[in-house]
Amino acid sequence: MGNAMTAARPGAGLKTEKMPGHWVLARMGKRVLRPGGMELTRRMLAALRIGPSDEVVEFAPGLGVTARLTLSLRPASYTAVERDEAAARAVRSYLGGGARRCVLGSAAATGLHAASATVVYGEAMLTMQTEEEKRRIVREAARLLRPGGRYAIHEMCLRDGVEGEARRDVERALTGVVHHGVRPLSISEWRRLLETEGFRVTVTEEAPMALLEPARLVRDEGLVRALRFACNVLRDGEARRRVFEMRRVFRRHRGHIAAVAICAVRG
Numbered sequence: 374m375g376n377a378m379t380a381a382r383p384g385a386g387l388k389t390e391k392m393p394g395h396w397v398l399a400r401m402g403k404r405v406l407r408p409g410g411m412e413l414t415r416r417m418l419a420a421l422r423i424g425p426s427d428e429v430v431e432f433a434p435g436l437g438v439t440a441r442l443t444l445s446l447r448p449a450s451y452t453a454v455e456r457d458e459a460a461a462r463a464v465r466s467y468l469g470g471g472a473r474r475c476v477l478g479s480a481a482a483t484g485l486h487a488a489s490a491t492v493v494y495g496e497a498m499l500t501m502q503t504e505e506e507k508r509r510i511v512r513e514a515a516r517l518l519r520p521g522g523r524y525a526i527h528e529m530c531l532r533d534g535v536e537g538e539a540r541r542d543v544e545r546a547l548t549g550v551v552h553h554g555v556r557p558l559s560i561s562e563w564r565r566l567l568e569t570e571g572f573r574v575t576v577t578e579e580a581p582m583a584l585l586e587p588a589r590l591v592r593d594e595g596l597v598r599a600l601r602f603a604c605n606v607l608r609d610g611e612a613r614r615r616v617f618e619m620r621r622v623f624r625r626h627r628g629h630i631a632a633v634a635i636c637a638v639r640g
């Protein structure tokens with residue numbers, strides 16, 4: 374792999390063994406990095422009902438897979454806020470100008486105007502934050518939205534009853550293999566987080582957390598890209614170790630974790 378290509382990839386400056394898990398997967402050619410896959414993304418977008426009059430903000434677009442779906446709905450404007458420079462560049466490469474942009478920065482303090490959006494959403498980006506940072510990001514979504522605006526999240530969740538030591542076990546195991554904080558909430562905790570920041574939850578959808586299962590890989594990436602991903606993983610010893618380790622832990626905890634999409638309206 375040439376330097377120019379490596380430099381353009383998220384996490385490029387890091388060694389595979391140190392890289393956050395999502396960038397290991399991206400490096401191997403995976404583009405869909407959210408726990409409920411494209412099917413839950415589609416259900417989230419259906420609940421958001423994005424149309425031509427909407428001013429949309431996406432937090433943490435990653436490689437921009439959902440951005441493309443949103444753009445196909447022709448909203449009045451689309452602004453992504455991504456903190457990784459290489460990911461932001463990848464998203465910009467197909468925005469095509471006009472009222473479509475991707476700004477580099479944190480979703481917790483976007484610098485965008487208050488009440489400038491009718492729709493805000495973010496996927497697989499709150500789970501990796503501390504409790505305080507989760508709240509700052511949800512509060513920022515509320516600040517950006519006009520009253521009546523819609524906010525959606527798509528995140529990992531803990532299944533009912535996973536508490537105390539079991540919960541700490543799950544967090545420790547996930548954080549250990551992803552090499553980044555992984556702190557999922559239960560569905561009622563996610564809902565409460567949104568509600569305490571002034572949102573009224575309208576839709577809650579669930580899916581299994583099957584990010585690295587073969588059937589999900591094919592559904593999310595398509596057969597050709599899924600096969601290419603598998604070949605890349607098998608060829609690269611360190612990536613193979615990381616990906617298999619993540620899948621082992623996801624499988625071991627499949628009774629404890631799932632994926633959830635929640636859509637809410639700002640009061």
Ligand SMILES: C[S@@+](CC[C@H](N)C(=O)[O-])C[C@H]1O[C@@H](n2cnc3c(N)ncnc32)[C@H](O)[C@@H]1O
Nearest residue numbers: 395406407433434435456457479480496497498
């Ligand atoms: C697991 S990836 C998910 C990417 C994409 N949303 C998806 O579902 O495929 C996490 C993404 O969140 C971005 N991110 C994490 N914290 C962020 C923050 N505070 N502000 C903006 N982007 C953030 C990372 O750079 C990365 O692109």
